[in-house]
Amino acid sequence: MSDLLPGGEPAAGPPAARRGVVHRFLRNPLAVTAAAVVTAVVLVAVFADVVAPGSPVVSRLDMVNAAPGGEYLLGGDGAGRDVLSRLVHAGRLTLLGAFLTVVVAMSIGVVTGLVAAYFAGWFDTVAGWAANLVIVLPGTIVLVSLFAVIGPNILVSMAVLGIMFSPNFFRLVRNQVIAVKNELYVDAARVSGLGDARIIARHILYVVRAPIIILSATIAAAAIVVQAGLEFIGLGDPATPTWGGMLQDAFANLYTGRHLFLPPGLAIGITVACFILLANGVRDALEGDESGARRRPPRARTAAPAVPDDRATEHVPDDALLTVSGLVVGYRTRSDEVTEVVHGVDLRVERGRIVGLVGESGSGKTQTALSVLGLLPEGGEIRSGHVALDGEDLARLSPRQMRNVLGRRIGYIPQEPMSNLDPSFRIGWQLVQPMRRARGLSDSAARAEAESLLRRVGITDPPRVMSSYPHQISGGMAQRVLIAGAISCNPALLIADEPTTALDVTVQAEILDLIRDLQRERGLGVLLVTHNFGVVADVCDRVAVMRSGRIVEERATRDIFADPHHPYTITLLGSTIEGAPLRAPLDEEVAP
Amino acid sequence: MTGRILEVDDLVVEYPGRGFRARPFRALHDVSLHIRPGETLGLVGESGSGKTTLGRAVLGLAPVTAGSIRLDGREIGTLSRRDRRRLSQDLQVVFQDPYTSLNPVMSVGDILAEPLRAQGMSRAEAGERIRGLLDQVNLPADAGNRLPREFSGGQRQRVAIARALAIDPRLIVCDEPVSALDLTTQARVLTLFREIQERTGVAYLFISHDLAVVRAISHRVAVMHRGRLVEQGPAAVVTENPSDPYTQRLLLSAPVPDPVEQERRREERHRLARARPESELAS
Numbered sequence: 001m002s003d004l005l006p007g008g009e010p011a012a013g014p015p016a017a018r019r020g021v022v023h024r025f026l027r028n029p030l031a032v033t034a035a036a037v038v039t040a041v042v043l044v045a046v047f048a049d050v051v052a053p054g055s056p057v058v059s060r061l062d063m064v065n066a067a068p069g070g071e072y073l074l075g076g077d078g079a080g081r082d083v084l085s086r087l088v089h090a091g092r093l094t095l096l097g098a099f100l101t102v103v104v105a106m107s108i109g110v111v112t113g114l115v116a117a118y119f120a121g122w123f124d125t126v127a128g129w130a131a132n133l134v135i136v137l138p139g140t141i142v143l144v145s146l147f148a149v150i151g152p153n154i155l156v157s158m159a160v161l162g163i164m165f166s167p168n169f170f171r172l173v174r175n176q177v178i179a180v181k182n183e184l185y186v187d188a189a190r191v192s193g194l195g196d197a198r199i200i201a202r203h204i205l206y207v208v209r210a211p212i213i214i215l216s217a218t219i220a221a222a223a224i225v226v227q228a229g230l231e232f233i234g235l236g237d238p239a240t241p242t243w244g245g246m247l248q249d250a251f252a253n254l255y256t257g258r259h260l261f262l263p264p265g266l267a268i269g270i271t272v273a274c275f276i277l278l279a280n281g282v283r284d285a286l287e288g289d290e291s292g293a294r295r296r297p298p299r300a301r302t303a304a305p306a307v308p309d310d311r312a313t314e315h316v317p318d319d320a321l322l323t324v325s326g327l328v329v330g331y332r333t334r335s336d337e338v339t340e341v342v343h344g345v346d347l348r349v350e351r352g353r354i355v356g357l358v359g360e361s362g363s364g365k366t367q368t369a370l371s372v373l374g375l376l377p378e379g380g381e382i383r384s385g386h387v388a389l390d391g392e393d394l395a396r397l398s399p400r401q402m403r404n405v406l407g408r409r410i411g412y413i414p415q416e417p418m419s420n421l422d423p424s425f426r427i428g429w430q431l432v433q434p435m436r437r438a439r440g441l442s443d444s445a446a447r448a449e450a451e452s453l454l455r456r457v458g459i460t461d462p463p464r465v466m467s468s469y470p471h472q473i474s475g476g477m478a479q480r481v482l483i484a485g486a487i488s489c490n491p492a493l494l495i496a497d498e499p500t501t502a503l504d505v506t507v508q509a510e511i512l513d514l515i516r517d518l519q520r521e522r523g524l525g526v527l528l529v530t531h532n533f534g535v536v537a538d539v540c541d542r543v544a545v546m547r548s549g550r551i552v553e554e555r556a557t558r559d560i561f562a563d564p565h566h567p568y569t570i571t572l573l574g575s576t577i578e579g580a581p582l583r584a585p586l587d588e589e590v591a592p
Numbered sequence: 593m594t595g596r597i598l599e600v601d602d603l604v605v606e607y608p609g610r611g612f613r614a615r616p617f618r619a620l621h622d623v624s625l626h627i628r629p630g631e632t633l634g635l636v637g638e639s640g641s642g643k644t645t646l647g648r649a650v651l652g653l654a655p656v657t658a659g660s661i662r663l664d665g666r667e668i669g670t671l672s673r674r675d676r677r678r679l680s681q682d683l684q685v686v687f688q689d690p691y692t693s694l695n696p697v698m699s700v701g702d703i704l705a706e707p708l709r710a711q712g713m714s715r716a717e718a719g720e721r722i723r724g725l726l727d728q729v730n731l732p733a734d735a736g737n738r739l740p741r742e743f744s745g746g747q748r749q750r751v752a753i754a755r756a757l758a759i760d761p762r763l764i765v766c767d768e769p770v771s772a773l774d775l776t777t778q779a780r781v782l783t784l785f786r787e788i789q790e791r792t793g794v795a796y797l798f799i800s801h802d803l804a805v806v807r808a809i810s811h812r813v814a815v816m817h818r819g820r821l822v823e824q825g826p827a828a829v830v831t832e833n834p835s836d837p838y839t840q841r842l843l844l845s846a847p848v849p850d851p852v853e854q855e856r857r858r859e860e861r862h863r864l865a866r867a868r869p870e871s872e873l874a875s
Contacts, residue, residue, distance in 0.1 A: 184693035188755065191651050192707035193680030196673070202706070203695055360774040361745075475639075504638035504801065509845035509861060531775065534847030537854040558851050575779040576849045580808040585826040586631050 024285040031281020034274040041271050045091030054082045056089040056241045065257035074263050077246070078253040087263050090241040094224055094271075097158035101223035102216050104162025109169020110212060114200060116170070117177035124174075131167035139164045143230060152237045154227065161226055165219050172215055176208040210286040217279035221272040228268050243268050321493050321525040322349040322372065326385035329367050329376065329549075341367050343549040344385065347527075349493065354519055354526040356540035356557070358533065360572075364549040369497050369529045371395075373412055374402045389493065408438050411486030413496040413515075417478035417503075421470035428466030431485055438489045453484040457514055476507035480514070487518060494519070494526045500535060512539050533576055537561060545569045596665075597763050597795045598627040598650065603659035603669075605642075605649050619645040621819045622659065629762065630789065632796040634810030634827065636803055636842070642819040643799045647765045650797065651685055652676045663763065680707065684756035688768035690748035694740040700726075700751050701736030707758045725754040729784060746777035750784070757788065763795045770805055782809055803846050807831040815839045840864065 025031055044051050053073065063076030074083040112131075116124040142164065143157050150156055180186065181204065189199050224243075230236060231244025238245065243264040250260035329342035342364040349355045359365045370376050372387050374394060387394045389409060397405065406412070414420045422430060428450060435446040447466075454462035457480040470478060479499065486494060496515065500508035516539050519526050528540060536543050536557060544554040545568065553566040564570045603623045606616040620642045627633045637643040648654035650661055652671065661669035663682055671679070684707075687693040694703055701722055708718040726735050729750040740748055749769060756764050766785070770778040786809065788794065800806045806813055806827075813830040815823045815838070823836040834840050844861040848854050 183695075184687045184689060185695040187651075187653055188685060188687065188693055188752075189695075189706065190653070191680060191683070191685045192755070192758075193677040193710045194706065195677065195710075198710070202698075206695075206697055360776065505803070505845040506638065506841055509847070509858075512847070513858075532847070533775075533849035534854065537849050537851040538847040538858065561849065561851055572775060573849065575776040576804075577779055577782065577808040578804045578848050578850075580804075582807065582828050582831075583632070583809070583811045584828075585811045586628055 021285050025281055028281050028284060030277055031284070034277035034281060037270065037274040038278055041091060041267075041274075042095060044088055045095050048089045048092055052082075052085040052088040054085045056081060056086040058082075065253055065260075068259050075257070075259050077260055078249050078257060083246070083260065083263055086241040086246060087243070087267060090243045090246060090264070091267070093154060093237075093240050093242045094227060094244075094268075097154055097227045098220045098223040100155060100158045101162040101165060102220050104159050105165035105219055106169055106212065106216060108163065108166035109171075110173050110208075112166075113170040113173030114177055114204070117174040118181060118196070118200060118204070127170065127174075131170045134164060135167045137164065140226065140229070143226070144233075144235065147230075147235045152235060154231070154236050154240075154242070157230060157235070158223060158227060161223060165222070168215060168219065169212070172211055173208050176211060177204055180204055180207045210282070214279045214283050217275045217282070221275035221279075224268060224272055224275075228264075319350045320348050321351050321390065322347070322527065323388040323391075324348070324368070324372065324385070325388075327368065327371060327387065328383040328385050329364070329371050329380060330383045332379045332381070338383070340383070341380075341549050342371070345546075345549075345551055347544055347551065347554070349525040349527050351492065351525050352519070352523045353541045354516070354528055354539050356536040356543040357527060357529045357546060358531065358536055358543055358572075359546035360531060362548075363546045365529045365531075365546045366497055367549075368546070369495050369527060372527070373406065373410065373495060374399075407434055407489045407491065409491050409493065411489070411491035411494045413479070413483055413486050413494065413499045415498040415501055417475055417482050418470060420482055421478055423470050425469075426466065427468055427470065427473070427481055431466070431481070431488060434485065435488050450484070450488070453488055454481070456518075457481075457484045458510065459484075476503055476511070479503060479507075479511055483511070483514060483518070487522070487524075490522075492525060494524050495529075496526060497529045498531070499528070501530070501532070508535075509538075515539060533561075533573065534578075545572065595628055596626045597629045597631075597663065598625075598797065599660075599662040599665075600625050600646075600650070601660045601662075603646070603649060603661060604657045605645050605654050606657040607655070616657075618657075619654075619819055620649070623816075623819075623821050624659075625814055625821065625824060627763065627795045627797060629795055630793040631812070632789065632798050632810045634806030634813040635797060635799045635816060636801065636806045636813060637816035638801060638842070640818075641816040643801075643816045644767055645819075646816070647685075647767045647797060647799050651683065651765055652679075677710075680761075681711065681759055682762045684759070684761040684764045686749070686752050686756050686764060686766045686769045689772050690745050690752055691772070693752050694748055696740055698739075699736065700731075700738055700740065700743075703740070703751065704736065704755055704758055707755060711759055721758065725758055728757065728788070729754045744777075745773050746781060749773060749777075749781055753781075753784065753788070757792070757794075760792070761794060763797065766796055766798045768800055769798075771800065771802065778805070785809060803831060803843060815842065 059080040060076070061080050063072055064080040065078060066072055066076035068075040072082045072084065074087065077083055077086065112127045116127040139161065143160060146157060146160055186199060186203050189203055194202070227242070228244035228247065231242050232247045232251070234248060236242055236245050246264035247261070250257065250264065253260055324345055324347040327342055327345040328340060330338040330340045332338055345364070345368055347355070347357070347368070357365045357368060367376070367380070371382050372394065374397070382395050389405065394402065394405060421427065428447065431450040431453070432443065432446040435441050435449060436443065441449065450466060451462040454465060459465050459477065459480055465473060465477065465481065473481070499515070500511050503511060512535065515526065518524060528535070530536060540557045542555065543557050543560055544551045545560070545566065546552070547568050553560065553564070553569045560569065561573070564573055601624050603620055604618065605620040606618050609615050609617055623646060625633065635643045635646065645654050649656055649669070652668070656669040659669070660667055663679065668679060704722045704725055705718045708721055713721070722736055723733055726733055731747065731750050731754070735751070740751065743751065770781050773781060782805065785796065789796065796809070798806060798809055810827045812825060813827050814821050815830060815834070815836065817838045823830055823834055823839045830839060831843065834843055841861070841864065844857050844864065848857065
């Protein structure tokens with residue numbers, strides 16, 4: 001990477017495909033087929049007069065329940081009308097009804113959802129109540145009773161159905177908007193002097209548009225089914241052909257014209273299925289986009305799959321607790337290439353030593369630590385090299401054997417204390433359980449041990465903390481609890497991944513004191529991953545500087561600070577701003 | 593002319609409590625400070641100290657319960673949404689996280705054009721200005737056509753700075769603008785902040801939890817603790833010879849990248865802690 005050049009950060013990756021969504025959609029055959037079918041159905045309905053072979057309403061007595069294949073391609077119905085012509089014309093009202101439902105549901109739901117979420121206050125409360133009320137109404141029963149009032153008017157029924165469906169849009173839009181409106185870029189737009197209408201149009205509607213499209217397709221499908229059902233039970237307009245009405249006619253001629261079921265049944269089934277498949281296709285296409293949008297750009301370059309080199313484990317001196325040699329870590333990408341993030345790292349941690357692994361983001365320091373723990377995320381693997389604990393190669397252990405190593409021989413202190421405690425269990429339980437399992441202690445012995453450990457890590461009232469849930473304690477306390485947990489099964493090696501990065505400096509100082517004391521007391525070997533040279537200077541005996549997946553320099557802490565050798569180390573140490581010149585205060589203004 | 597771009601007097605910010613008739617939560621207690629044109633006031637404190645709330649109150653994103661905030665002598669703490677909008681000419685912001693402060697679906701050019709167009713600038717004028725802005729923050733001229741995700745954290749923060757500079761504000765609230773960046777990037781972005789200030793005479797309210805960062809950029813430093821300002825003064829005094837015990841503890845807690853000096857400071861901190869045991873450990 002060229003980030004040593006002054007004034008510029010590492011070059012950005014290749015420009016991402018802007019037309020990604022359309023491209024991804026077109027590569028999904030199911031979605032394309034569904035889109036084609038929906039388009040065809042709509043076109044046929046619109047141009048029914050041209051497409052249909054005959055009139056949908058002319059009755060011929062000689063064609064009553066006529067079998068398919070004759071003059072009427074799909075046969076004649078119970079009144080001697082052409083089934084094919086009726087099918088084509090019926091699409092009109094069916095699709096129009098579905099369209100009406102979607103438009104009504106969307107206009108009501110989207111507008112109220114936007115207003116409720118963006119401006120909150122009393123409107124949000126009232127709209128929420130109204131939405132809940134509409135949702136609990138049984139839709140079909142409302143429509144049936146409506147028939148008693150307005151008679152057979154399917155379009156009015158479908159508009160009412162739209163009102164019944166509107167809470168779906170309301171809830172979707174409201175939740176999405178609440179999630180977006182607190183994004184920093186919306187705050188920034190507000191500070192930039194943009195009006196509410198502009199913020200909604202530019203920043204908020206854009207985010208909710210995809211889910212709205214998806215929900216619309218689903219609701220259109222549901223509307224077609226409800227409409228067909230209404231007409232089937234005879235609540236439709238008998239004068240206009242509809243798919244549901246044709247089903248009703250088929251049912252009336254159950255014994256004489258069985259062929260009548262198939263055409264409307266298939267038309268409904270295929271159209272509904274295609275709407276749903278279309279929605280799924282759109283969602284998949286958009287989701288592919290989302291996942292890329294928020295991720296940080298990968299820093300490591302793609303490399304050809306490494307040839308596994310079987311470097312023999314070097315002679316292990318007696319005091320070496322952890323020996324990493326020739327470690328190569330790679331991630332398998334979707335196209336089955338391997339992206340290497342660690343390229344041959346050698347590292348040693350001795351008993352009673354704290355070794356710092358320091359580097360910037362993307363340098364591979366965390367990946368190195370995670371491979372020692374055997375906890376690389378999905379897709380990551382040790383491509384070659386050895387990770388030896390007391391001379392035993394951890395990379396060759398089975399997952400079951402590795403479980404016996406973790407906790408018992410290697411303790412782990414994570415970066416985010418809060419997300420590493422399970423919020424649904426009391427802290428006491430989370431500390432006691434591993435000790436009972438790993439050390440075979442009884443419940444009361446494990447509790448007593450947990451209390452003394454908590455006292456050791458500086459918690460003044462262990463019983464109270466043990467009966468608390470994680471959200472009831474502070475971040476510093478949570479990190480103390482995790483440290484107590486990490487040492488509870490007497491490991492020989494402690495791996496700490498940025499253990500103080502999420503903490504305030506005053507708390508950080510206390511936690512570093514604690515790690516140093518514990519290491520002395522118990523003769524632990526500690527591998528401390530950090531980006532902070534202050535932390536290194538405070539606790540580490542030796543430090544390895546990592547950059548782009550390689551260790552560029554590894555020496556005793558005092559030596560490296562006094563006389564760094566590698567240019568990258570010099571750059572890093574030169575970038576620390578602790579010694580930067582102070583700015584003098586501006587001259588006091590002359591009193592007016 | 594008072595010679596002060598920002599004056600905050602006895603500012604109180606309270607957030608409503610949760611639940612019926614709950615007591616409101618007081619995030620700021622009677623905070624007073626001022627910033628002069630072209631000056632950087634560093635605001636340092638730990639999480640929950642109220643430093644971000646103070647920044648948001650100045651920006652009109654947090655409720656002002658009592659006290660006053662004046663920009664150029666004009667009261668802005670109680671403006672309506674509409675009047676607030678006109679303020680954007682004088683007051684801008686750079687947020688902490690360059691990953692969420694830029695809309696991921698808008699190109700960098702559109703992001704920069706937004707405040708310009710909101711001020712009624714034509715498309716052509718805005719395009720011209722954007723080229724100048726990108727140059728000012730050392731980004732390539734073609735950056736405007738690309739999406740934020742194509743840039744690294746440091747580059748994104750440059751985009752955010754360019755957006756803040758777009759309409760020549762007189763004060764920029766910088767809320768932890770370098771905390772999410774790597775060390776080398778951090779130093780470069782801080783240099784950029786200083787250069788821009790020397791060139792344009794903009795004032796910064798620079799909020800950070802990191803005393804070293806604040807020390808490197810500020811003319812004066814204010815320290816916040818539990819919603820109150822505990823110390824305020826020239827950077828040299830506050831960051832080297834603080835008089836307030838909390839500031840002293842904060843200063844000694846931040847580890848320095850020098851093992852010998854760090855050991856001395858650690859012992860000094862332990863000595864202080866023994867002399868005045870703090871009860872915070874237990875809470």
